[in-house]
Amino acid sequence: MLININPADAFRGNGWAMENGPGPVFRVSNLCKTYRSGEVEVQALRGVNFEARSGEFIVILGPSGSGKSTFLNIIGGLDRATSGHARFRDHDLTGASEAALTRYRRDHVGFIFQFYNLVPSLTAVENVRLVTEIATAPMRPEDALALVGLEGRMDHFPAQLSGGEQQRVAIARAIAKRPDVLLCDEPTGALDSRTGIRVLEALTRANAETGATTLVITHNAAIAEIADRVVHFANGTIAREIRNSSRKEPSEVSW
Amino acid sequence: MIRALDIKMLRDLRRLWPQALAIALVMAAGVATLVLGVGAYQSLSATRERYYEANHFADVFAGLTRAPLALKRDAEAINGVAAVETRIEKIALADMPGMSEPASVLLVSLPEGGRQVLNRIYLRSGRLPDPQAGEAVASSGFAKAHGLAEGSMIRVLINGRQRDIRISGTALSPEFIYTLGPGALMPDERRFGILWLPEVVLGPSYDLDGAFNSLSLSLVRGVNPDTVIASLDNLLDRYGGQGAYRRKDQQSHAFLDAELQQLRSMSRILPPIFLLVSAFLVNMTLSRLISLEREQIGLLKAMGYSSFAVVRHYGGFVTLIALAGIAIGLVAGIWLGAGMAKLYAKFFSFPFLVFTRNPAVYGTAAGATYAAALFGAVNAVREVAWLSPAVAMSPPAPQKYRRMLDGLPDLRIRFSQSAVMVTRHLTHWPFRTASSVLGVSLSVAILVGSLWSFGSIDHMIDVTFRRSDRQDAAITFTEARPQSALFAVRRLPGVMQAEPFRAVAVKFRNGPVERRVSLVGRRQDATLAQVLDGDLRPVVLPRHGVVMSDSLARLLRLRTGDMVTIEVLEGRREHHRVPVSSIVTGFIGLTAYMEIEAMNSLLGESPVISGTYIALDAGKRDGLFATLKETPAAGFISLQYIALQKFRETLAQNVTIMISVYAALAAIIAFGVVYNFARISLSEQGREMASLRVLGFTKAEISSLLLGELAIVVLMAQPLGWGIGYTFAYVMTEGFKTELYRVPLVVNRNVYAWASLIVFAAAAVSGLIVRRRIDRLDMIEVLKTRE
Known part of the structure; x- marks a missing residue:
């Protein structure tokens, strides 16, 4: 049996205290990450400074190898920084133990990947249930699927769903736990424009209804227009940031 | 409601059922050997005990x-x-x-x-x-x-x-x-x-x-x-x-004891080897199977499942396979063990059969198998589960391959690119390749370890009946007779040649060790019944001293030149000290020989003989028998051709029953291993192969990549398997040694050939199954998703 742990208790156990306020959700300073793969050393991040507010919808743009995925992995608790600080609310992610990171992901983070990463042997609703079973106060899996417009496809296996549908199952799976942050790595990368827009609609709706701070990595500059803020990555750092004066609806953009 | 994670486990199991079944069967074979071997031995042993007790079998x-x-x-x-x-x-x-x-x-x-x-x-x-x-x-x-x-x-x-x-x-x-x-x-x-x-x-x-x-x-x-x-x-x-x-x-007890001891040796030596081999194979197979789940493990961790929960999930997966394997093994083992005990009981003509059940053995077999399976799974999961999820989810970074013949680029052109791919693939993961080779070679080895005894029995027969005791028959008189009896025998119809022998019951004693044997005196120029040395050359019996079989010499802790005490158990019952003049080969019984005249004078008797070895004219055999039936002095005639037939029936039957069962189980293990090896290789390289199909490779070309790898591993495993199998055979000869038999360690070439053939057949069948899957590889899927 997995034990459901109250997130507050979990963090308190690690010397963290919960704080729910209007302050930044993420505060990242001078974040560096170096990969060593055999004889090659790659500097993926070279001193990133970043903040995000609660409920913000942020698009991260940048060419391949600019460090945006590495950045997302670190603030999502999937990977560790080589140096610098990354904080979720006032909890240090860079120094957290493996167990603390696991609890952080379980209780606060929803992930959406480019290739959906559904469990092929589970149906749509079972894939969502995989997450709700270990979450503290989740939605009903059926509700999460309804939110992304898949109430009619709940008992289909991933292989029976189109790419767009699979990605929406992945979104439902990510939001079903009512995460504080929603991290998406190229969520439309493998999809055509029409399907991609449906996925973005599901994402913005999830952002609006759950209030989760949403970070979307993309190559696709067109998507930037639906964000509150656009962050450009280049060579392992943030090259520039743009705040959109007004957000477009996903249906208004095209690529 | 069943948890989603458990549903995943059950569905994964259903998806992988042929592999899961193959693994379960390997485990079952390991469990069954132990259970049936020990079960049959213990039942027979208990039956004998009960029989002896019920019928008041004497002690002295x-x-x-x-x-x-x-x-x-x-x-x-x-x-x-x-x-x-x-x-x-x-x-x-x-x-x-x-x-x-x-x-x-x-x-x-x-x-x-x-x-x-x-x-x-x-x-x-x-x-x-x-x-x-x-x-x-x-x-x-x-x-x-x-x-x-x-x-x-x-x-x-x-x-x-x-x-x-x-x-x-x-x-x-x-x-x-x-x-x-x-x-x-x-x-x-x-x-x-x-x-x-x-x-x-x-x-x-x-x-x-x-x-x-x-x-x-x-x-x-x-x-x-x-x-x-x-x-x-x-x-x-x-x-x-x-x-x-x-x-x-x-005599009867010693014989039965020797048979039971052989059964016990078989149940003590082969099953643990089987159990170990199957445990190793299960471990190897499961760890490779689970390594394939790398991405899903990463995903579960990204969702917030702890490493422990992930390990437990796959532990559960393995537990289900192990439970199936153990259950099949226990049922098959108990059933085969009872069947075998019945067969032997009939063979030994016991009036009844006592079945024993031994929970400790069941527990040992089940425990060892389960531990091996779980260990393999946990080890494999741990490697992945402790990676950070970001690393786990992304496929392992492209491996750095090396040219095998660096600096000799010209040579490389001679190989096709697919041959280069196969060899690089094999050499890149030397540990994995080595463990695959070891796995397949162990299946060759247990086959060699099961099949060798047939050839050894043939060798025993050849040495005993064709080189050593070459007489057609031996006539034993009811009591010792003067030399003239030899001439009487020579005159019997059909007798072409006759050589005398003297046999006396004696007790050999060396310090605290003593053995009752029959001391046999033969002539120096004997050609019918000969004594052979270690190189199977006839030994001329010396005028002085005693010649004894290596098994007797070992029991009495004697070497050539040592003095030994002979207590004669007949006549004047004298004690004599004589030197051991040489030690000879003997597979059956404890034997000791002297030159017949030296023996007569040692016993202080006039030249007498106990019987004669004879060479017969086969056509006149019936005439001789008819005469012998009327001859009161002829107590017993032993016929070599019948002895040989009986030898085959008795020893061969005893060993054959058990060995056949073991060989069948070994074949199952061999198949399970090779099949899993092929299937896992396919899973590991499926995407690569589908990509090659997209590039325009034919089905035959990509099949040859995988089947080539399988073929190389199977071929490399053969010599190693023969070597390990020979070692198993050696361990078994040591366990088989009783005072009545010593099974020589002879592993004929056809044993190696059969073991290899069975493994090749398993590989061919696995190859065909895998080939069919390769033909159905989905190219679209590869284009759609990432590597």
Whole structure:
């Protein structure tokens, strides 16, 4: 049996205290990450400074190898920084133990990947249930699927769903736990424009209804227009940031 | 409701069922060998114990010339003796209808009223003999071999007089589970049987009225038999006592014991090897299977499942497979074990069979298998589960491959790119390749370890019957005769050559170790029955000293040149010190030889012989047999061709039953391993292969990549498997050694060939199955998703 742990208790156990306020959700300073793969050393991040507010919808743009995925992995608790600080609310992610990171992901983070990463042997609703079973106060899996417009496809296996549908199952799976942050790595990368827009609609709706701070990595500059803020990555750092004066609806953009 | 994670587990299991089943079968084979081997041995051993107890099988036996019945009381008075039975025992020739060669029977007296104190017979049919009606009870094997039933008549040459005896019933006896005629190597129930006759009939016939020539006794629990034997020998000395001996030297018991010991060795040596091999294979297979789940493990962790939860998930997956394997193994093992015990019980003619169940063995087999499976799974999961999820989810970074022949680029052109891919793939993961090679070679090895014994038995037969004991027959006289008997034998019809031998029961003693054996004297120029040295060359018996088989020398801790004490158990019962002049090869029994004249003079007797070895003109055999049946002096004739046949039947049957089962289980293991190897390789390289298909490679071309790899691994595994198998065989010969047999370590080339063929067949079938899957690879799927 997995034990459901109250997130507050979990963090308190690690010397963290919960704080729910209007302050930044993420505060990242001078974040560096170096990969060593055999004889090659790659500097993926070279001193990133970043903040995000609660409920913000942020698009991260940048060419391949600019460090945006590495950045997302670190603030999502999937990977560790080589140096610098990354904080979720006032909890240090860079120094957290493996167990603390696991609890952080379980209780606060929803992930959406480019290739959906559904469990092929589970149906749509079972894939969502995989997450709700270990979450503290989740939605009903059926509700999460309804939110992304898949109430009619709940008992289909991933292989029976189109790419767009699979990605929406992945979104439902990510939001079903009512995460504080929603991290998406190229969520439309493998999809055509029409399907991609449906996925973005599901994402913005999830952002609006759950209030989760949403970070979307993309190559696709067109998507930037639906964000509150656009962050450009280049060579392992943030090259520039743009705040959109007004957000477009996903249906208004095209690529 | 079942948790989503558990649903995933069950669905994964269903998806992978052929592999899961193959793994489960490997485990089952390991479990089954242990359970059936130990089960059969313990059941038979318990049965023998119960049989001995129920029929009061004696603890000490003694033969003598003649003693008055009054001596029985003195024997009973020996400290530690619980019960004594005296009787008359005589060998006689029987003329069996429809059988040209003479048969021999051991006549054993039944006490008045038929109530035996010890060595009670177990009546199978009919009733005890009526003293007035000239009746006898026949041993059941003998009766069966000749179709004797209640009321059948047989003619026996009793003390020189033909007597017609009516069979009143058939019986089994714990004393004659195996019945060996004098000088016979193997039991032959057609040519040798037991007849139990009333004492009042047998006594007068042999002038043993009110006397006995055989005594057996049982001991009070905890008494040292040696002290009783010493007192008994003292008591019987004046009556021609031939030296009392313990149950372990009793012929039938020793034979049965040797058989059971072989069964036990088989159950102690092979199953643990099987269990270890299957555990290793399960471990290897599962860890590769789980390594394939890398992305899903990363995903579960990204969602917030702890490493522990992930390990437990896959632990559960493996537990289900292991439970299936253990269950199949236990059921099959218990079932086969019971079946085998029944077969052996019939073979040993036990009157009943006691089944034993041994939960400890079941527990050991199940525990070892489960631990191996779980260990393999946890190890594999741990490698991935402790990675950070970001790393786990992304496929492993492209491996850095190396050119094998760096600096020799010109050579490389000669190989096709696919050959280069196969070799790089194999050399890149040397540990994984090595463990695959080891896995396949272990399956070759257990096959070699199961199959070798057939060839060894052939070798034993070749050495014993074709090089050493080359005579067609041996005639054993009822008692020692002067040399002139040899000439009488030479004149018998059909006898082309005759060589004398002298056989005397002796006790060899070296310090605290002693063994009762038959010391055989032969002529120096003997060509029929020869003694062979370690290189199987004939040994010329020296004029001085004794030659003994390596097994006897080892037991007595003697080397060439050492002095040994010989206590003669007949005649004047003298003790002599003689040197061991050489040590020779002998696979069957404990044997010792002397030059016949040296032996006669050592015993202080005029030149006498106990019998002759003869070479026969096969065409005149029946004439010889007819003459022998009328010759009271010929106590027993042992025929080599029948001995050989019996040897094959007895030893071969005993070993064959068990080995065949083990070989079948080994084949299952071999298949399970190779099949899993092929399937996992396909999963690991499926995407790569589909990509190649997209690039325009043909199905045959991409199949050759995987099948090429499989072929190389299987080929590389062969020599290693032969080597390991030879080691298994060696360990087994050590375990098989008993005082009655020593199985030589001979692993024929065809054993290696068969082991390899079975593994090749398993590989070919696996290859075909995998080939079919390769043909169905989905190219679209590869284009759609990432590597």
